[in-house]
Amino acid sequence: MSLNPPSSATESPIDAASVDTAITSRMSVRAFLPQPVPRETIEHLLQLASRAPSGTNTQPWKVYVLQGASRDTLVEKCCAAHDALRADPSLASEYREEYDYYPEKWVSPYIDRRRENGWGLYGLLGITKGDKDKMHAQHQRNFRFFDAPVGFMFTIDRVMGRGSLMDYGMFMQNLMVAARGHGLHTCPQAAWNGFAKIILPHIGAGDNEMLVCGMSLGYADPADKVNTFITPREPVESFTHWLT
Structure with missing residues (x-):
């Protein structure tokens, strides 16, 4: 299904609700049904997502779609690495993220929100502090795509700057919102980043890709019940400054 670009800047909004x-x-979403998603639908969502803005229209995104055997094999590889890392924490040096997603030092209010998120999710699932087996199993759900039939891996050329990561975020948000319009759900996952050395060769990414x-x-x-977990949002007045 092809899409027509906006005809002009004055085009009226359609169905705001x-x-x-x-x-x-x-x-x-952290639990999915095995129901397959047609390739045509995935292609349509990606085409919608590609309308995201990017600095000077660089469009820095590159997407790998995993289904079937390619998905299942990657799941096996990363779950095995996750288990090995738990058994031997010294392996952590082999599995490092290429860029810092989280800060080196946590401060308020960000650490407070992070803790609230963790306590809320694990509390709902009945996972108590110190229950390392259950925590490990729940964390590993990431590397099973939460049983979703479709997995995406997003890469970017290493020559691109920080601004391109902002562009990438808008592309991904488009994809996630478009998915809702088709009755689908998503879960963006930075958890995979530590296993890039496994993932990139598996998907056939080039040496220039991160x-x-x-x-x-x-x-x-x-x-x-995990899908009843809804994270709160701060009110507009807490993060907005009006200048007149």
Whole structure:
């Protein structure tokens, strides 16, 4: 299905309520149904996502779609590495992220929000502090794409600057919001980044490519209680400064 670009800057918004709903209903789903997603649908979502803005229209995104055997084999490789890392923490030096997603030093209010997120999720799942087995198993759900039938790996050319990562975020947000319009859900995942040395050769990425993150795509499992976990958002007045 082809899409027509905007005809002009004066084109009127269409069905604002549906756009609002697509944005507000987006969440990080952590349990998916095995129901397959047609290739045509995935292609359509990616074409929609490609309308994201980027500095001087550089369009720095490169997407790898994993389904079937390619998906399952990557899951096996990364789950095995995750288990090995737990058994031998000294292997951590082999599995490092290529860029810092999180800060080296956490400060308030960010550490407070992070803790609230962790306590909320693990509390819902009945995972108590110190229960390392359950924590490991839940973390490994990332490397199973939360059972989603479709996995994405996003890469970027290493020559690009920091601004291109901002462009990439807008591309991914377009993809996630577009997915909601088609009854699908997603989960963007930086958890994969530490296993780039496994992922990049698996997907056939070039030496010039850096892993940005992964993402799960599929139909949410409405029966799994993990999907009742909704993260809060700060009110507008807490992060907005009006200058007149």
